[in-house]
Amino acid sequence: xxxFSFSSAPLEPERYHAAxxxxxxxxxxxxxxxxxxxNEGRTVERLEYEAFExxxxxxxxxxxxxAIARFGVTRAACVHRVGSLAIGDxxxxxxxxxxxxxxxxxxxxxxxxxxxxxxPIWKKEHYxxxxxxxxxxxxxxxxxxxxxxxxxxxxxxxxxxFASHGHEHAEATQHDYSRQIALPEVGRAGQAxxxxxxxxxxxxxxxxxxxxxxLAAAGVGRIGIVDxxxxxxxxxxxxxxxxxxxxxRPKAVVAAERLHALNRDVRIATHExxxxxxxxxxxxKNYDLVVECTDNFRAKFLVSDAVVRALKPAVFASVHxxxxxxxxxxxxxxxxxxxCLWPEAPRDGIVGNCAExxxxxxxxxxxxxxxxMQVLKRLLGLDAGEAPALVTVDLLSLETRxxxxxxxxxxxxxxxxxxxxxxxxxxxxxxxxxxxAEAFESGLELVDIRETWxxxxxxxxxxxxxxxxxxxxxxxxxQFPTEGRYLIVCAHGxxxxxxxxxxxxxxxxxxxxxxxxxxxxxx
Amino acid sequence: MNRIEIQYFAVLxxxxxxxxxxxxxxxxxxxxxxxxxxxxxxxxxxxxxxRVAVNDEFTDWSRPLAAGDRVVFIPPVAGG
Numbered sequence: 319x320x321x322f323s324f325s326s327a328p329l330e331p332e333r334y335h336a337a338x339x340x341x342x343x344x345x346x347x348x349x350x351x352x353x354x355x356x357n358e359g360r361t362v363e364r365l366e367y368e369a370f371e372x373x374x375x376x377x378x379x380x381x382x383x384x385a386i387a388r389f390g391v392t393r394a395a396c397v398h399r400v401g402s403l404a405i406g407d408x409x410x411x412x413x414x415x416x417x418x419x420x421x422x423x424x425x426x427x428x429x430x431x432x433x434x435x436x437x438p439i440w441k442k443e444h445y446x447x448x449x450x451x452x453x454x455x456x457x458x459x460x461x462x463x464x465x466x467x468x469x470x471x472x473x474x475x476x477x478x479x480f481a482s483h484g485h486e487h488a489e490a491t492q493h494d495y496s497r498q499i500a501l502p503e504v505g506r507a508g509q510a511x512x513x514x515x516x517x518x519x520x521x522x523x524x525x526x527x528x529x530x531x532x533l534a535a536a537g538v539g540r541i542g543i544v545d546x547x548x549x550x551x552x553x554x555x556x557x558x559x560x561x562x563x564x565x566x567r568p569k570a571v572v573a574a575e576r577l578h579a580l581n582r583d584v585r586i587a588t589h590e591x592x593x594x595x596x597x598x599x600x601x602x603k604n605y606d607l608v609v610e611c612t613d614n615f616r617a618k619f620l621v622s623d624a625v626v627r628a629l630k631p632a633v634f635a636s637v638h639x640x641x642x643x644x645x646x647x648x649x650x651x652x653x654x655x656x657x658c659l660w661p662e663a664p665r666d667g668i669v670g671n672c673a674e675x676x677x678x679x680x681x682x683x684x685x686x687x688x689x690x691m692q693v694l695k696r697l698l699g700l701d702a703g704e705a706p707a708l709v710t711v712d713l714l715s716l717e718t719r720x721x722x723x724x725x726x727x728x729x730x731x732x733x734x735x736x737x738x739x740x741x742x743x744x745x746x747x748x749x750x751x752x753x754x755a756e757a758f759e760s761g762l763e764l765v766d767i768r769e770t771w772x773x774x775x776x777x778x779x780x781x782x783x784x785x786x787x788x789x790x791x792x793x794x795x796x797q798f799p800t801e802g803r804y805l806i807v808c809a810h811g812x813x814x815x816x817x818x819x820x821x822x823x824x825x826x827x828x829x830x831x832x833x834x835x836x837x838x839x840x841x
Numbered sequence: 842m843n844r845i846e847i848q849y850f851a852v853l854x855x856x857x858x859x860x861x862x863x864x865x866x867x868x869x870x871x872x873x874x875x876x877x878x879x880x881x882x883x884x885x886x887x888x889x890x891x892r893v894a895v896n897d898e899f900t901d902w903s904r905p906l907a908a909g910d911r912v913v914f915i916p917p918v919a920g921g
Contacts, residue, residue: 635921677920708899721898722897
């Protein structure tokens with residue numbers, strides 16, 4: 319039978335099934351779309367489908383061919399009704415034969431999603447009140463009703479879907495996975511597993527850049543990028559996915575553009591926001607696996623708690639100067655979470671991040687590439703029998719060390735109540751100001767906790783007289799006053815928040831952190 | 842006295858000025874050893890913030906030490 323066709327007569331699924339059956343394949347998946355009796359609150363009596371057939375058939379055939387190539391299934395076909403349909407009539411049928419069920423389901427899903435998205439079909443609904451109306455062709459409606467990735471577009475203003483441009487380039491050169499398919503452990507079945515997988519990458523910085531590049535290049539089917547920052551010139555030495563012309567643009571958006579240019583098979587969703595206690599559960603809901611690539615403990619523990627709650631695997635990494643650490647979490651009883659390893663959640667600023675401690679680009683690049691490899695291992699099922707561990711890497715001595723880690727029996731990470739309550743924060747601890755002058759007028763004493771070298775390039779209007787550098791506070795060379803009303807300020811609001819939390823635990827009540835730091839004021 | 846091989850990471854390496862050293866020590870446990878070294882190198886990081894691994898396995902601070910043990914002190918790192 320034809321890969322894609324229209325029928326003005328009632329569809330005959332049994333006949334199509336027989337025509338797409340493959341005795342050498344062990345699996346078969348099918349999707350049927352039926353006319354339902356309501357749409358957007360109105361009762362529908364019947365409807366009509368109309369298609370621009372010559373164009374639509376070409377596009378439909380292309381979609382089925384893509385699904386066969388992409389998921390390695392043996393046969394696939396799709397038939398769409400046109401003409402007048404009654405309630406309960408079959409409107410669209412998809413069938414796929416495959417050696418494996420995962421690919422059968424994935425290919426079937428891909429075909430119906432892409433057909434609804436890309437094939438020019440119009441639908442006229444006749445309502446019981448005698449009224450009727452042409453409903454937008456589905457691909458126009460796609461902008462309003464995200465069907466590609468379920469509820470991700472709850473963040474519609476902050477999200478982008480770059481996959482919808484795919485059909486413009488459908489005739490361009492296909493991505494060629496032959497060099498990884500050649501690995502006996504990967505093969506076509508492995509490639510199909512990658513295509514069917516979805517991965518959320520939290521943080522598109524030094525670690526996130528190689529993670530995103532290698533996962534997109536490998537053909538991971540769907541990738542989400544969470545990052546609320548814009549590209550800064552000081553990022554480029556370790557984040558070469560971005561260029562000097564991108565400075566000031568949102569990282570998530572630029573990264574999505576580059577990944578789309580790299581591999582058009584991959585669907586990218588962007589979330590231009592920081593991961594927070596409020597959004598993290600919704601963000602990772604639609605993904606199989608999470609890669610934690612931020613530069614602060616707050617986000618790392620947030621992600622760790624969230625994946626434990628959601629029973630999803632995650633890959634963590636961190637770097638410090640010439641060293642790094644990688645840890646894989648799997649939702650299995652004996653696997654430790656981040657809190658098992660570090661029961662006293664460390665405070666940001668105490669042990670330094672890249673901005674404060676300095677870093678050479680290849681260090682996060684190496685650790686990020688290691689994360690990408692751990693993701694592929696997990697998705698391909700190459701990690702059987704692996705024991706949980708923290709792997710340390712020293713890029714000066716080129717030594718790696720695998721330290722066997724165990725579940726901490728005192729960690730309550732299996733207790734849903736304990737973790738559900740964890741993100742709850744008490745009272746406002748961060749304050750927002752539009753300008754530094756406004757902050758000065760608040761009546762709080764501003765305290766700059768940045769290091770001396772960070773203050774050297776401050777423009778004249780952005781200077782804060784009171785300076786207590788964090789390194790001196792941590793080392794005990796300076797003491798914070800035990801009373802007073804303070805606004806703690808740093809470059810991005812991460813260190814200041816951790817200092818503020820510390821001061822609150824020491825009994826200072828009127829101490830606040832400048833949200834977003836000086837960077838937020840400048841913009 | 843036991844001869845112990847020690848490896849430092851991140852901020853501890855910076856403070857110690859070396860990534861590894863071998864010490865002769867009478868410290869009975871990993872905790873005793875850390876306290877001894879923290880005083881010598883002025884680490885300034887409380888033990889509760891760190892983890893210790895002995896012979897490539899994370900372990901409790903109360904673990905007794907034996908001659909020839911390889912001890913690694915690891916602070917959490919956050920950069921990315």
